Amino acid sequence: MKLGIAWRLGLALAAVGVLAAGLTGYYGYSASRQLLVAAAEERLLTATRVLVRQLAVGLDNTARDVLLFAEHPMAARLLARSDPALLARSEVNSALLFQRMLATHPEYYQMRLIAAADHGLERLRVDRDNAGVLRVAEDDLQEKGHYPYVFETLALPPGAVYVSRAVINHEVGAHAGLEKPSLQVAAPVRSADGQVLGVMVINVDLDRLFDQLAADLPPGLQLYLSNGAGEFLIHPDRSKAFAFDRGQSALLQDSFPAAEALVKQQPGLPGQLVTSVEAGVDGAAQVAAFVRQPIAGLRSEEEFILGLSEPLELVLKESEHLGAVSLRIVLAFSALALLLAALLARALSRPIAQIVLAVQRFASGRQEPGVLPLERDDEIGVLARSIDHMQQQIGAQFDSLELKQRELDHLASHDSLTGLANRRVLLERLDHALAHAKRNGSRLAMLFIDLDNFKEINDTLGHAAGDAVLRTLSQRLRLLVREVDTVARMGGDEFVILLDHADDPEAITAVAEKVLESLVQPVLYGGAELVAGASIGVSRYPENGSNATELIAAADHAMYRAKSSGRQRAMFSESDVG
Incomplete structure (x- = not known):
């Protein structure tokens, strides 16, 4: 039995309708996944930049504290030791200032005034230990002239600040900082006539500084920090952090090969990288962003590369709901096409074209996604409203990402406890x-x-x-x-x-x-x-x-x-x- 032209037209229109519905659903689902990945990349890069700014601000604040003490007249009087009448009072006042600074900054575990003379003998030292903050007795003061943070700082011009490499501290007498990740920040102390008398040194507990960086990260994000050579300082797998101190090798470029470009780039130039195909600590696909940031204005032995990653599976989790919505749309439209193709052949051509155009325009990121036939009471209207709902969901996700970005910007510029400017x-x-x-x-x-x-x-x-x-x-x-x-x-x-x-x-x-x-x-x-x-x-x-x-x-x-x-x-x- 041969089918008439009406049936053949109806079947043809039904086949076209099913195909159009399937392509539309697949195209919308694929586009939504691409948009989610792109949004995650931008969000991670923005969050990484904020964390880099927080790290730079933390080091800059420490540098300001070092300069504040190094340029204070009491520091010069203590190192010059020219006026015995004022020496004892200056030692007491300086020790009180050091103790107050350690009490105010939990990330500081040691503050010292070291003389240029006597092989770099410590003149004043205040340490943090398990019992609290204490001043080290004069008999326990040590000679430190052979350490780079002393002899390199002595050669710096006025107003310059030295920042050491991030290492595990093996220096005897560091109390709370012994065998912990540490950073020395130092500045030269000069007399009124410009003579270098010694150095002011603050030892920073990097564990506390790193914990501050990671404290406000959303669940699911993983934090990485390496030095300019790619050696990990922070890694989700703690066995890879400071592996070089144990004679082992754990490099950023080995875990994320695309990051090798950041490691090899010319020092002193900031750079950034976003990648979506790398494997993280468990071998799963990751979306990752890395920023290389030199320490501006400081005499530093190394630069930092900071990164964030998020499992690709977590990024695309929202697309599962969108896929289910797309599948329901395809099934509904296919049933509609099979039942009503013969009667609605001409009526279907225009609204389907509108829907396809609207989805394509939305997937391409245009400001005006196109007009959907939302006012219809039939299945085409249901399809249009479902697509509109899908567009609104994606738009809501973008609004949520923008809100998170504003929150991160606010966190970088305001005190989290009081809400005041920082x-x-x-x-x-x-x-x-x-x-x-x-x-x-x-x-x-x-x-x-x-x-x-x-x-x-x-x-x-x-x-x-x-x-x-x-x-x-x-x-x-x-x-x-x-x-x-x-x-x-x-x-x-x-x-x-x-x-x-x-x-x-x-x-x-x-x-x-x-x-x-x-x-x-x-x-x-x-x-x-x-x-x-x-x-x-x-x-x-x-x-x-x-x-x-x-x-x-x-x-x-x-x-x-x-x-x-x-x-x-x-x-x-x-x-x-x-």
Whole structure:
């Protein structure tokens, strides 16, 4: 029996409809997988850049701390040892400063002043051990002149900072840092006439620094860090981290061959790499991103390559739901084509073309994905709405990725506990404010705030109480200043308020008094009233400094004078760059 033209047309249209539905579903499913992989690559690269910035900011903060102590007059007096009357007082004050710095920065485990003379004899050393922070007795001080962080730092010009290689510390006498991943950051100490007297050294516990990097990573991401030669410093398989210290070989370019281009590139040039076909620690396919970042502005023995990877299976997990949706669409449309092809041959041609065009435009990433026949009440409308739903799902995934990226950007610029601007943002705004003030002849002021009784609260009631006090006092500080002013947390219990257009000393004094009055008010916690109080040091531009370092140092010095004068008060800096 021969079929009539209507049946043959109907069957032909049904076959075409089934084929079109299958191709549309497959094309949409394949495109969604490609988009998910591309989005994961971009997300990983963005997250890697943020982590690189965090690592650079951490090292830069340490370098600033080293310079702050190296350029302090007490360091030169201790190393020169020319005035016995001031020597003992300087040793006590410096030791207290070192101890406070170690208490504020848990990643620091040792601070030392080392003389250029006497074979690099340590003049002052404060260590961290299991019992806490302690000053090493004079009889236990050692000669360190044969270590690179001493003799290479002594040869540096003024203001330069030396950063050692990341290694396992085998140096005897390192207390908490012995046999741990370590980094030495050092700067030369000079006398007033420019003579090199010695070096200031801070030893950094890289385990704590690495833990900070990995703390906020989403589940499923794996963190890698290597030096410029590709030797792993961080690896999900801990046996491969610092393998070179054990005489073994575990290289980035062996695990991720495509990363060899980053390892071999010319030192000093930043680079980045994204790959989607490499194998990770378990041999599974990975999406990975790596960034090579030189340490800008520091005299470093090596560079770092930081990377993140995510299993490809996890990246494509969302596509399983999209595949099921696509399959249902194909089956529904195929049934529709078989049943109604003869009656709807002409009616089907236009909406199918619209759907295919819309899917193709969406898969190609165009801003206007095309018009879908959503208003139809038949199966074609169901298909169009399903595709529209699929597009909305993919769009929602992109919105979620953008939200995560904004969260990462916020994390890089704000303190995670208080929500205030962090040190990096403060320094950026301070540089902008100084540039504006220099152009317009205006003034600005900086209030360096240190809580008086925070350590007692933290030690007595625990970190939870301390965190509650910091959050409450941070909110009070934020409400006391104008929108043009900046409130930032420097770390620990130290805060800075940057007042723009601060021309009137009386107005600055009034702000300081408001801050003192606000911070001394009790904080309710667990039914108790916790009173912190604060000491404030004030520096002004241009009276007390012409750059960020000078203003911060002047305010910090004034704050210590306020503390030594009885606390709960504000003092203006007595320094004058003019």
